[in-house]
Amino acid sequence: MSAILRREEVRLMELRHAGLPLMERAGQAAAGCAARMLAARQGCVLVLAGPGNNGGDGFVLARVLREQGHEVIVACLAEGAQMPPDARQARAAWQAAGGQVVSEFVGSNWALIVDAIFGIGLKRPPEGRYADWIARLSQMSAPVLSLDVPSGLDADTGRVLGAAVRASHTATFIAMKAGLLTLNGPDHCGELSLHSLDLPAEAAPGRVLGREFFAAALLPRAANVHKGLFGQAGVIGGATGMVGAALLTARAALMAGAGRVYGGVLDAGGPVVDFMQPEIMLRAATDLHLLCSALAVGPGMGLSEIAAQQLRRAVAFSGPLLLDADALTLLGQSPQLQSALARRDVPAILTPHPAEAARLMQCATSDVQNDRVSMALEMARRYQSHVVLKGAGSVVALRDGRWLINTTGNAGLATAGSGDVLSGLVLGLLAQGWEPALALAAGVHLHGAAADWLSGQGVGPVGLTASEIAPAARRLLNMWLVQGEG
Ligand SMILES: NC(=O)C1=CN([C@@H]2O[C@H](COP(=O)(O)OP(=O)(O)OC[C@H]3O[C@@H](n4cnc5c(N)ncnc54)[C@H](OP(=O)(O)O)[C@@H]3O)[C@@H](O)[C@H]2O)[C@@H](O)CC1
Ligand SMILES: [K+]
Known part of the structure; x- marks a missing residue:
C-alpha cells in the first residue's frame, strides 16, 4: 500500500x-x-x-x-x-x-x-x-x-x-x-x-486505501453457520418525507451480509414493512439498541427533539456506532453529546460530507475543502472517532492519527442517497464483527468500487441511482472474499 x-x-x-x-x-x-x-x-x-x-x-x-x-x-x-x-x-x-x-x-x-x-x-x-x-x-x-x-x-x-x-x-x-x-x-x-x-x-501515517488494508477481515464464510453469527444491524432515521434514506441504509447493511437488519423509522405514519426488501424488520426506533449489535443513526432522521433523544440513547449504546447525516448536525450543536462520544470505548464512525464536516468543525465548507486531510484528522481528534470525509478522494482519518485516501469511485456517487448506502455497507460489516477502522475503510473502498463497476457497465456515472450501488457492492464483496487481498 x-x-x-x-x-x-x-x-x-x-x-x-x-x-x-x-x-x-x-x-x-x-x-x-x-x-x-x-x-x-x-x-x-x-x-x-x-x-x-x-x-x-x-x-x-x-x-x-x-x-x-x-x-x-x-x-x-x-x-x-x-x-x-x-x-x-x-x-x-x-x-x-x-x-x-x-x-x-x-x-x-x-x-x-x-x-x-x-x-x-x-x-x-x-x-x-x-x-x-x-x-x-x-x-x-x-x-x-x-x-x-x-x-x-x-x-x-x-x-x-x-x-x-x-x-x-x-x-x-x-x-x-x-x-x-x-x-x-x-x-x-x-x-x-x-x-x-x-x-x-x-x-x-498516510496511505493510499487499498484492499490490503482490510484483507485480514476478508474471511470466506464457513459452511456450518447460521444468521445469528452475522450480527444484528439497526438503522435509526427516516423522519417524515425521508423514510427512503433509512431504507437505503438498511438494505445496504443486508447486502453487506448482516445477519438481521432492523429499521427504526421515526415517521410515526411510516411503513410497517419494506415491500422491496421484506427481510428488513421495521420497529419503533425507541428500543432498537436493545436488539442490535451495531447501530447506524442519522439517515433522513431530521433535527427534531425526538431525533435528538434517539441520538443521545445511541451515543450511550456500547456497541459499534455510525453517525451520519442529521445525526452529525445534531452532534455539532451539542457539547454534551460531543464529550459523551469522545468517552466511548469503541470509537464511533462519523461519515460527513464537506458541509456536514463544516458543521462539526464550526467553519465554512470552503475551509474544509481547502485542506481535506488536515480537517479529517482534526475531526477524528476532536471527536475521538474514525471519520470519513466524503467527496472526490474520500479521506479516512482514524482515531490513532493514521489516514487513508480512497481512489475508487466516480462522479456517479454524487447522487441522492449514495451516502445512506455507504453507511449501510459499513454498518453491515460492523454487525458482522469487523473492527470499526477496517469496516469503515472497507465500506468506503467497496462503495467506490461498486460505482466504478457500474460505470463500466454503462450504469453511470450519469444517472447512477443509489439503489443500484448495494447489489453491485455485494457482488464485489463476494469476489473479494474469495480472492482475499487480490
Ligand atoms: N530536492 C530533491 O531532492 C528532488 C526534487 N525533485 C523535484 O523538485 C521539485 C521540488 O522542487 P522545488 O522545491 O525547487 O520546487 P518547485 O516545485 O520546482 O518550484 C519552486 C520554484 O518555483 C517558484 N515559484 C513557486 N511558486 C511560484 C509562483 N506562483 N509563480 C512563480 N514562481 C513560483 C519558486 O520561487 P520562490 O517561491 O522561491 O520565489 C521556486 O523558484 C519536486 O516537485 C520534484 O519535481 C525531484 O527531482 C526529486 C529530488
Ligand atoms: K509539474
Whole structure:
C-alpha cells in the first residue's frame, strides 16, 4: 500500500537521501513515461521548465529523450544562475549535450508537452508568464505529461491555485501526494504513476486505501453457520418525507451480509414493512439498541427533539456506532453529546460530507475543502472517532492519527442517497464483527468500487441511482472474499 507524504515529509526524505542522484532518477523515470506516451507519435517534444527543481527534472528528461533520438525543445524563463544547484547542473548537462533553451514557445503542433513548471514547491498562484503558459496548455491538443504534480495544483491539498495544468499523465516521484488524490487532483492528474526513485518505502501515517488494508477481515464464510453469527444491524432515521434514506441504509447493511437488519423509522405514519426488501424488520426506533449489535443513526432522521433523544440513547449504546447525516448536525450543536462520544470505548464512525464536516468543525465548507486531510484528522481528534470525509478522494482519518485516501469511485456517487448506502455497507460489516477502522475503510473502498463497476457497465456515472450501488457492492464483496487481498 503506497505511502502518501505531505510536502514537508517529502522534503525530509530528500534531505535524508541528499547524496543520491534523485533528480537524475526522476528525469530518467519520467523520460520512460514520455517515451511510452510518444509511442508512434511523430514530431517535437516541448518541455516547459520552471525556475526550481521541477524544472531540473524537465532538463534531465529532455536530455534522455534527445539521447534516444527524439527532437526536444526546452522553454525556460529563469536564467541558469537563478536555479537551485541540481537544476542548474541538469540544465548545463542539457546544453553541453547540444540541447537548446528558449524563453518562449510558439506553435501548437507538438507530439508531447512536458509540464515541468512547478512541483511541490508551488506555494502561491502561478504568476505572469507561468500563468500564461498554463492557460495556453489548456488550449492545446497534444498529450501533456506532468512531472511530480500538475503545475498549479497544491501538492498537499489538491487545490487549484489560480489555474492548473490538466495532464494526460502525471509521473510523481518518491511517494504519492495527497493533492493528487483528493479534491481537484483526480481531475488534473490524468493517469497517475508513482516512481520511488529506488528509495526505501517509509513508514508514514498516510496511505493510499487499498484492499490490503482490510484483507485480514476478508474471511470466506464457513459452511456450518447460521444468521445469528452475522450480527444484528439497526438503522435509526427516516423522519417524515425521508423514510427512503433509512431504507437505503438498511438494505445496504443486508447486502453487506448482516445477519438481521432492523429499521427504526421515526415517521410515526411510516411503513410497517419494506415491500422491496421484506427481510428488513421495521420497529419503533425507541428500543432498537436493545436488539442490535451495531447501530447506524442519522439517515433522513431530521433535527427534531425526538431525533435528538434517539441520538443521545445511541451515543450511550456500547456497541459499534455510525453517525451520519442529521445525526452529525445534531452532534455539532451539542457539547454534551460531543464529550459523551469522545468517552466511548469503541470509537464511533462519523461519515460527513464537506458541509456536514463544516458543521462539526464550526467553519465554512470552503475551509474544509481547502485542506481535506488536515480537517479529517482534526475531526477524528476532536471527536475521538474514525471519520470519513466524503467527496472526490474520500479521506479516512482514524482515531490513532493514521489516514487513508480512497481512489475508487466516480462522479456517479454524487447522487441522492449514495451516502445512506455507504453507511449501510459499513454498518453491515460492523454487525458482522469487523473492527470499526477496517469496516469503515472497507465500506468506503467497496462503495467506490461498486460505482466504478457500474460505470463500466454503462450504469453511470450519469444517472447512477443509489439503489443500484448495494447489489453491485455485494457482488464485489463476494469476489473479494474469495480472492482475499487480490
Ligand atoms: N530536492 C530533491 O531532492 C528532488 C526534487 N525533485 C523535484 O523538485 C521539485 C521540488 O522542487 P522545488 O522545491 O525547487 O520546487 P518547485 O516545485 O520546482 O518550484 C519552486 C520554484 O518555483 C517558484 N515559484 C513557486 N511558486 C511560484 C509562483 N506562483 N509563480 C512563480 N514562481 C513560483 C519558486 O520561487 P520562490 O517561491 O522561491 O520565489 C521556486 O523558484 C519536486 O516537485 C520534484 O519535481 C525531484 O527531482 C526529486 C529530488
Ligand atoms: K509539474
